[in-house]
Amino acid sequence: MLKTLSIRNAKRQAKNYLIYFITLMVAASLIFGLNSLIFSKDIVFTLENTKAMRYIIGISSVIIVLILAWLIRYMMNFMLKKRSKELSIYMILGIENRSIIRMFLTENLLIGGIALFFGYLGGTFVFYVLKAIVMNLIGIEYSLSFDFSVQAIALTALYFILMYALSAFRSRRTIKKLALRDLLYYEQQNESTGITKNWVAVLVFILSLLCFAAAILLFVKEPLGEGMNFPVGILFIAVFIYCFFTSLPRFVITVLLAGTWRYKGNRIIILRNFTSKLGSMSKTMAFLSVALTISLLLITNGMIAVATYNYRVSLVPFDFSIISENGIANLQEYQNYVNENFDVLEEYVYSIYQSDSSEFTDLNFGFTSYSYMPINSGGFDLCMTYRDYSQLREILGLTPVSLDNNGFIIHSLSYFYDDIEKHSGSNMHIELNGYGLNLMGIYTENFDQYDGFSNGRFFILVVPDYVVSEMDIKYIKYSVMTDNPASYTQYEKLLNEFDTLKSLRSKSGYSNNTGQLEYLDVKMDIQKSNGLLYSTEVLPIWYMALILCIAGVTVLSNNILSEETQHKKQFSLLRSIGYSTRTLDIIILLQLATLFVVPVIPSVILVAFLAPVYTKSFGADVFVPSSELWCNILLVFAIYLLIYLIYYFASYILKRKSTL
Amino acid sequence: MGIMLDVHNIEKYYGNKGNITKALSDITFQVNEGEFISIMGASGSGKTTLLNCISTIDNASAGNICLDGVDITRLKDEELAKFRRENLGFVFQDYNLLDTLTLGENISLSLSVNSVPATEVTERISNIAKKMGIAHLLQKFPWQVSGGEKQRCAFARAVVTNPKLVLADEPTGSLDSVSSQKLLEIMTDMNKNLNSTILLVTHDAFSASYTERILFLKDGRIFNEIIKGEKSRQTFYHEILDVLSLLGGVA
Numbered sequence: 001m002l003k004t005l006s007i008r009n010a011k012r013q014a015k016n017y018l019i020y021f022i023t024l025m026v027a028a029s030l031i032f033g034l035n036s037l038i039f040s041k042d043i044v045f046t047l048e049n050t051k052a053m054r055y056i057i058g059i060s061s062v063i064i065v066l067i068l069a070w071l072i073r074y075m076m077n078f079m080l081k082k083r084s085k086e087l088s089i090y091m092i093l094g095i096e097n098r099s100i101i102r103m104f105l106t107e108n109l110l111i112g113g114i115a116l117f118f119g120y121l122g123g124t125f126v127f128y129v130l131k132a133i134v135m136n137l138i139g140i141e142y143s144l145s146f147d148f149s150v151q152a153i154a155l156t157a158l159y160f161i162l163m164y165a166l167s168a169f170r171s172r173r174t175i176k177k178l179a180l181r182d183l184l185y186y187e188q189q190n191e192s193t194g195i196t197k198n199w200v201a202v203l204v205f206i207l208s209l210l211c212f213a214a215a216i217l218l219f220v221k222e223p224l225g226e227g228m229n230f231p232v233g234i235l236f237i238a239v240f241i242y243c244f245f246t247s248l249p250r251f252v253i254t255v256l257l258a259g260t261w262r263y264k265g266n267r268i269i270i271l272r273n274f275t276s277k278l279g280s281m282s283k284t285m286a287f288l289s290v291a292l293t294i295s296l297l298l299i300t301n302g303m304i305a306v307a308t309y310n311y312r313v314s315l316v317p318f319d320f321s322i323i324s325e326n327g328i329a330n331l332q333e334y335q336n337y338v339n340e341n342f343d344v345l346e347e348y349v350y351s352i353y354q355s356d357s358s359e360f361t362d363l364n365f366g367f368t369s370y371s372y373m374p375i376n377s378g379g380f381d382l383c384m385t386y387r388d389y390s391q392l393r394e395i396l397g398l399t400p401v402s403l404d405n406n407g408f409i410i411h412s413l414s415y416f417y418d419d420i421e422k423h424s425g426s427n428m429h430i431e432l433n434g435y436g437l438n439l440m441g442i443y444t445e446n447f448d449q450y451d452g453f454s455n456g457r458f459f460i461l462v463v464p465d466y467v468v469s470e471m472d473i474k475y476i477k478y479s480v481m482t483d484n485p486a487s488y489t490q491y492e493k494l495l496n497e498f499d500t501l502k503s504l505r506s507k508s509g510y511s512n513n514t515g516q517l518e519y520l521d522v523k524m525d526i527q528k529s530n531g532l533l534y535s536t537e538v539l540p541i542w543y544m545a546l547i548l549c550i551a552g553v554t555v556l557s558n559n560i561l562s563e564e565t566q567h568k569k570q571f572s573l574l575r576s577i578g579y580s581t582r583t584l585d586i587i588i589l590l591q592l593a594t595l596f597v598v599p600v601i602p603s604v605i606l607v608a609f610l611a612p613v614y615t616k617s618f619g620a621d622v623f624v625p626s627s628e629l630w631c632n633i634l635l636v637f638a639i640y641l642l643i644y645l646i647y648y649f650a651s652y653i654l655k656r657k658s659t660l
Numbered sequence: 661m662g663i664m665l666d667v668h669n670i671e672k673y674y675g676n677k678g679n680i681t682k683a684l685s686d687i688t689f690q691v692n693e694g695e696f697i698s699i700m701g702a703s704g705s706g707k708t709t710l711l712n713c714i715s716t717i718d719n720a721s722a723g724n725i726c727l728d729g730v731d732i733t734r735l736k737d738e739e740l741a742k743f744r745r746e747n748l749g750f751v752f753q754d755y756n757l758l759d760t761l762t763l764g765e766n767i768s769l770s771l772s773v774n775s776v777p778a779t780e781v782t783e784r785i786s787n788i789a790k791k792m793g794i795a796h797l798l799q800k801f802p803w804q805v806s807g808g809e810k811q812r813c814a815f816a817r818a819v820v821t822n823p824k825l826v827l828a829d830e831p832t833g834s835l836d837s838v839s840s841q842k843l844l845e846i847m848t849d850m851n852k853n854l855n856s857t858i859l860l861v862t863h864d865a866f867s868a869s870y871t872e873r874i875l876f877l878k879d880g881r882i883f884n885e886i887i888k889g890e891k892s893r894q895t896f897y898h899e900i901l902d903v904l905s906l907l908g909g910v911a
Binding site for chain 2: 008085086089091092093094095096
């Protein structure tokens with residue numbers, strides 16, 4: 001009998017907890033998709049850095065298991081509350097607690113099992129999409145092939161078992177501890193309704209806003225991670241979140257529902273629903289806000305990383321260069337080979353010189369402030385001749401610039417432009433190898449300036465040709481632009497053809513001085529390393545953020561949809577006193593909107609303030625123009641809004657169906 | 661006729677150290693086998709608390725409750741489920757029927773949990789349903805029938821296993837007068853013909869007038885006790901109203 005009941009109730013729950021069920025399915029799909037990716041034969045063979053990827057996805061998965069265990073536990077508790085009456089009937093009829101626990105857990109396992117099954121199906125699709133993306137990112141040709149991993153299936157099942165074991169253990173304890181009397185009246189229990197005195201609510205609300213402002217000031221004032229600003233800021237945020245959500249319902253009642261303002265339109269119905277719902281779930285809302293903030297920060301983090309990595313590619317205008325620190329011995333042979341085997345559009349050989357002093361570097365425009373991107377300030381500034389510079393500008397399609405015999409030009413990353421201009425004014429003067437030179441211009445077009453063996457590290461001084469006559473050559477570059485993009489195979493052939501030539505970026509996107517004399521620096525290698533970074537850094541971060549976000553919104557959505565019978569009565573009453581279906585429809589939309597918007601407001605404000613600070617501390621703003629970074633941050637908000645809107649409309653449709 | 665229920669010096673406290681509420685104070689009474697008794701009192705007088713203690717839904721803070729010689733205050737948690745299914749039948753104001761089951765299936769729950777052979781279940785459901793006047797509704801779901809029919813189904817579920825004691829908490833509280841009367845007549849009939857022992861908690865004088873004896877509770881204590889005896893139901897009803905006016909009315 002209990003088994004029949006259990007199956008019947010699981011079926012019924014699948015309808016009532018549709019959003020939760022879909023979230024579990026999406027989570028299972030993502031988990032299985034990523035597990036399949038790390039066990040994929042094709043990826044294992046092609047990705048040099050799969051160890052790191054496995055490690056990072058493994059760690060993310062542990063966090064995901066904890067987040068989902070929390071969600072399942074929350075939902076089990078929620079179902080327990082909703083079905084307390086039913087469970088109490090079983091107890092009254094004399095069914096043992098043990099049997100009830102078994103039945104309750106069986107139902108939940110059934111829901112989890114079905115979600116997992118569909119997760120495997122969805123996950124297979126996610127896997128093939130991810131695999132295509134990753135292989136494309138790392139520059140490997142993708143062809144659809146059967147790729148199946150028993151380990152991925154087993155690991156995903158293990159995660160689900162862990163998630164359910166964690167949550168079931170706690171739910172079992174809850175049910176075991178529940179006395180029949182508690183269960184009979186369990187549904188009537190709510191979270192505490194927060195602050196009840198009006199003046200206290202207003203005070204606490206103002207205090208919460210002050211704490212929020214203080215936290216933002218602390219985050220923005222100093223660089224993130226220095227001093228006590230960050231921990232104290234977090235403390236303020238914690239106080240803000242607690243105070244904000246416990247005082248908001250009473251604050252709305254005191255301030256918004258006090259005057260005649262409330263009588264206009266449907267304000268009373270919407271705001272009363274808002275305050276009553278918020279009053280009974282302020283802790284849930286606070287927790288949700290924290291989850292959304294973390295999720296939003298993680299997505300922003302990923303977006304900033306993507307923007308930075310992408311921008312690195314655009315900073316390098318040539319398709320490839322051959323570099324030597326000691327004259328290119330085989331230059332002619334390289335040129336012959338390249339012209340025979342590559343579709344050459346432009347090619348140019350030029351030298352980078354080192355001056356006898358580091359006068360310009362020592363002015364320190366922030367070049368050395370990013371410890372993980374040290375600039376070689378070994379007592380010299382890097383220079384290039386005006387002839388080479390003009391030639392390169394022409395090849396790159398940049399407008400020509402002029403230079404006097406006594407002048408010099410600074411070409412730097414755009415980030416330093418303001419600093420240099422501010423410092424130099426209009427009459428900057430430097431001494432280079434005994435020649436006095438005046439600044440004639442600052443240019444910031446993309447000019448391959450971000451890495452070692454590039455056209456200066458962050459900047460280069462362009463000087464008249466005669467100035468370099470006494471200077472040592474730091475390195476020579478033979479740079480090539482191709483008409484059609486060359487393939488990895490072509491570059492591999494080039495490297496195989498000459499024993500003297502080594503790949504500069506064989507392992508990572510940053511130049512890697514291996515002690516060889518001649519290096520091949522391929523732009524595509526940066527893209528390849530970006531692919532690795534996306535796979536190992538960005539993908540797991542987004543994976544965590546997405547799960548955290550959907551878990552949070554699922555909790556919110558279920559809470560909103562939980563009082564179906566009560567709302568049905570309320571709406572039928574409103575209809576009987578003359579409200580039209582259209583008006584009731586609008587009321588539902590607005591009621592949901594108020595509840596969906598509240599937890600996200602603090603998150604969005606906080607992230608909007610934190611994102612630039614974080615960007616700066618990460619050093620991303622050195623390479624990427626702030627307009628581009630803001631575009632990326634806005635894109636994050638847009639992605640977030642989309643996920644949010646999907647849940648919002650799903651909740652709206654379900655609520656409308658159940659109440660109207 | 662033996663004593664079916666023996667409630668002795670029951671006390672019930674709620675709250676913690678700093679704030680204790682005494683819900684029941686020194687309650688002592690007995691119920692004979694086959695007796696139809698009711699407990700009346702205003703809201704907050706402790707009648708539902710007393711019923712919860714007797715029905716093992718709640719624990720008494722002090723005192724003893726014996727049902728057919730078994731002291732239920734000494735039963736362990738694991739033993740309570742078995743005790744309930746074998747000895748007690750419950751009826752609540754809000755029916756407490758499972759929405760996912762038909763009326764017939766709801767009644768069958770009590771039999772299944774008591775391991776009544778499946779072949780016997782249909783017959784017993786059919787018999788009890790006939791007595792309750794819901795035989796034609798057994799395939800319907802709770803939301804498809806009226807409140808009175810739901811309550812008769814709940815009563816059928818409570819008595820189908822022939823429990824030693826049927827506990828009814830405001831069973832007519834949500835019903836109209838016709839449905840109430842019908843249910844009370846069925847309860848009386850079950851009491852007389854099947855010798856069921858029924859304990860009814862109510863604040864409604866009309867419902868209480870169907871019972872043989874009434875205990876009045878006030879502030880957690882037994883305030884008065886009246887017995888119907890040979891009086892007509894009408895006379896007994898007026899007597900109840902007199903006691904209630906002494907009590908200060910019923911909320």
